[in-house]
Structures are given as structure tokens and as C-alpha cells.
Amino acid sequence: MRVLLVSPDRKDVVEARSRGSPRLKAPFPPLSLLQVAALTPPEHQVTLVDEAVEDVDFGFPCDLAGITAFTSSAPRAYDIASGFCKRGIPVVIGGMHASACPEEALQHCDAVVVGEAEGVWERLVEDAWEGRLQRVYSSEDYADMRAVPAPRRDLLRRERYVLADTVQATRGCSHDCSFCSVAAFFGRRIRSRAPAAVAAEVRSLPGRLVAFVDDNITTVPSYARDLFERLIGAGKKWVGQASTAVLGNSELIGLAARSGCRALFVGLESLSDTALKRVNKGFNVVGTFKDTIKRLHDVGIGVIGSFMFGFDFEDEAVFERTTRFADEAHIDVPQYSILTPLPGTRLHAEMEAEGRIIDRDWSHYDGGHVVFAPRGTTPEKLENGLKAALKYSYSRVDILRRLFGVSARLPSMLAVNLAFRRRAIPWATRSGR
Ligand code: SF4
Structure with missing residues (x-):
């Protein structure tokens, strides 16, 4: 399965860029998505798009799209979700905003992750692969940090960050x-x-x-x-x-x-x-x-x-x-x-x-x-x-x-x-x- 992970930018920033605003280097990469990528079972192929440093390709060939969002980037996350949903691709939204407002996020996607991804993401990918995606995936306990795998830094375009x-x-x-x-x-x-x-x-x-x-x-x-x-x-x-x-x-x-x-x-x-x-x-x-x-x-x-x-x-x-x-x-x-x-x-x-x-x-x-x-x-x-x-x-x-x-x-x-x-x-x- 091809899994696309997206970190959206703020909607006003994306709009300003479409009007010609220059794209500056981003301060940091989205480490949380690199950690989600590391949780993805190795038989699946992961691609990461950080909208702060590159455009989202709405025609990207994938079988599952996972989007993370803070509150300020949630409206853009919903736009991106809608773009992939229209193509019939299952879309999952997680992160702090979806965890605080899961019902709202569910109006824009197929499934939400409430809380940390560890302990649920692996099951979610499996369910998507088997075509039985549930609506809500919620971690039962906080992740054991000693068991969190190393982030997939190989997915990063280091040169696009001030501090990679x-x-x-x-x-x-x-x-x-x-x-x-x-x-x-x-x-x-x-x-x-x-x-x-x-x-x-x-x-x-x-x-x-x-x-x-x-x-x-x-x-x-x-x-x-x-x-x-x-x-x-x-x-x-x-x-x-x-x-x-x-x-x-x-x-x-x-x-x-x-x-x-x-x-x-x-x-x-x-x-x-x-x-x-x-x-x-x-x-x-x-x-x-x-x-x-x-x-x-x-x-x-x-x-x-x-x-x-x-x-x-x-x-x-x-x-x-x-x-x-x-x-x-x-x-x-x-x-x-x-x-x-x-x-x-x-x-x-x-x-x-x-x-x-x-x-x-x-x-x-x-x-x-x-x-x-x-x-x-x-x-x-x-x-x-x-x-x-x-x-x-x-x-x-x-x-x-x-x-x-x-x-x-x-x-x-x-x-x-x-x-x-x-x-x-x-x-x-x-x-x-
Ligand atoms: S709760 Fe902790 S992390 Fe949040 S502002 Fe207070 S000291 Fe900082």
C-alpha cells in the first residue's frame, strides 16, 4: 500500500503563496509525522509532504492519506482531506486538533486518530489495507517512550529547513x-x-x-x-x-x-x-x-x-x-x-x-x-x-x-x-x- 502523510500549512499562508509570496525555509521538520512514518509496517511505502516546504500534489497516487493538524492548520487539513476523498482515497486526520474536536474532523475524512499515534497507527494501516477502516482510533494509554521507533529522517528534504x-x-x-x-x-x-x-x-x-x-x-x-x-x-x-x-x-x-x-x-x-x-x-x-x-x-x-x-x-x-x-x-x-x-x-x-x-x-x-x-x-x-x-x-x-x-x-x-x-x-x- 502507498501511504501519503501530509503536514498542512496554514490556509492564509498557502493562499499568500499562490499570490506570489516567496516560500521561505521552514524552521523545523514535522517530527511527529516522521514518527508516524516509522510506525508504518515496512511492507507499505510511505511518502511525506510538508506543505511548509513543498506543494501538495492532489493527484498523487496513494491508497491512504494521513493528515496531521494543529488548530490553525485544521481548515487547510480539511481542504486537503476533501481533495483526496473526492478521488475515493481513504483519509485519516490526527494530531492535536482532531484529538480535541474528533466529531468535527470526522465530517471531513473517513477516520480520526484521537491522542498519540503509537499503538493505533499500525492497526489503522492494517484495517485500511483490509478495507475495514473504523471511524475512530483512540489510544488507550500514553505511549511508552522507550518503545517509540526512531523517526524516518530518510524521508526529509533537509536542505529545506533552518534546523533539520x-x-x-x-x-x-x-x-x-x-x-x-x-x-x-x-x-x-x-x-x-x-x-x-x-x-x-x-x-x-x-x-x-x-x-x-x-x-x-x-x-x-x-x-x-x-x-x-x-x-x-x-x-x-x-x-x-x-x-x-x-x-x-x-x-x-x-x-x-x-x-x-x-x-x-x-x-x-x-x-x-x-x-x-x-x-x-x-x-x-x-x-x-x-x-x-x-x-x-x-x-x-x-x-x-x-x-x-x-x-x-x-x-x-x-x-x-x-x-x-x-x-x-x-x-x-x-x-x-x-x-x-x-x-x-x-x-x-x-x-x-x-x-x-x-x-x-x-x-x-x-x-x-x-x-x-x-x-x-x-x-x-x-x-x-x-x-x-x-x-x-x-x-x-x-x-x-x-x-x-x-x-x-x-x-x-x-x-x-x-x-x-x-x-x-x-x-x-x-x-x-
Ligand atoms: S503546561 Fe507545561 S508546556 Fe504547557 S505552557 Fe505550562 S509549563 Fe509550558
């Missing part, structure tokens, strides 16, 4: 921030691969720079310590995500730096402790942010600091307050987005109950649009504030101001800022909502 070498060591997060879909999809129990296996995989990758896609690589400090020790001497540099909950641990941070860590994405979210507590992220303590960032900088780790706008307890001065903080703390790469009540999260349920969801076009659930009624401001002002913050922080002057004094990190962090500027400024200067 991605690795996953753990799944799940022990925290339960109300806006985040990680705990809902992967659970709060941390499941990990053996540190020795992860270190061996990192060493085997062709590139010098590796990205850990774990939502929180430091969530179990003893595990992180073991992994980092095994990476020392591997000759690799790596980037990943971590929460402030453990970044007060100087010993762990020093070890991360010695193991090759060059930048960490940290979800700071807000400069209001009240807002942070409201979304169950009270372990982020605003008064410690600058010390945490300095601690990372002192060992040579750059900070990709993420903030969201639209929390209930914030006023319209939030944009200036946040960009000024990014300057003062010398955040290497500030990331700003709009708070988004993704389906399946507690935040979505709360806003739904309060009657505050004002936009149900999933393609707007991308962090760039306001899809709920904010308190104390209007959707227009919120979106314009986001654009103003991006324009300020990614002006050439501010990039240099923030990066002033970073010495050894300057070339790499400047390159990341300029790459981000290439995407952010055209979007932020676009008129209208």
Missing part, C-alpha cells in the same frame, strides 16, 4: 497552564526515553546544531542532568524549551551550557503575577525573571522569551511595558503573540462558558488574531498592540540595543533576530485585522 535535526526525549508536562494543549494531549505524567538512547541519537545526527522539541526538557531535573552529562563531549550545540520552575538551578543550567545548550525558549507569558496565577502559571514569578535571564546569559545561553497579550488583568500599557522589559533584560529573541483559547484547553472551556469566544475560524487560532472578547480593551487595539510590539522589538535599532554586550552569542542571535524580523515586520505592517 530535531529530537524528542520526553513527552508530557507536569504543569497544567490553562491555555496550553500539551497536558491535554500528552498528559501530565512525564514519559522519557533512556538518556543514553537520546544522547546516541543526537551524536548520530549529521548537523552540528540540534533542537529538542520537548515542551519542557528540564521538567524532571534528575533526568535532564543525566541527559546533559551524556551530551558533554558530543561536539553538538542544542536549543530547547524550559520553564522558569527549574531555571533557578544554577548547577543544572551550567551543565546544560557545558552539554552544548546555546538557547532556551522560555514561556515568560506576562509581567503580571495576577495574570499568571489566573492561567495556573503561578510558578512563573515576575520578580525573578531578570535574574533567571541573567543566570542563563552568564553561562552563554541565549533566551527566546515568549510573552502573550490579552490576559484579563492587563491594561493597554502592557505592550510598552513588555518591550521595555525585553530591552532591560536583554532578551535575545522576544516572542509576542495573542493569548489563544485552543480547543481542548481549560481556557477554551472557561471562555466558552463565559460566552467570550467571538471567532470560530480555526485559521485565526494562530497567536496573531484575537478570537475572544478581551477585558478592558478591544480586539482591534489588542492586535494593533501586538503589531506595534513586534515593530518596536524587531526594528534594527532595538535588535542592536537588546543584543548589546552579548559578545560570543552575537553572530548567532543576530542571525535569529534578522530571520524573525523578515517574517514579523511584513506581517506587523499589514493593515487591517
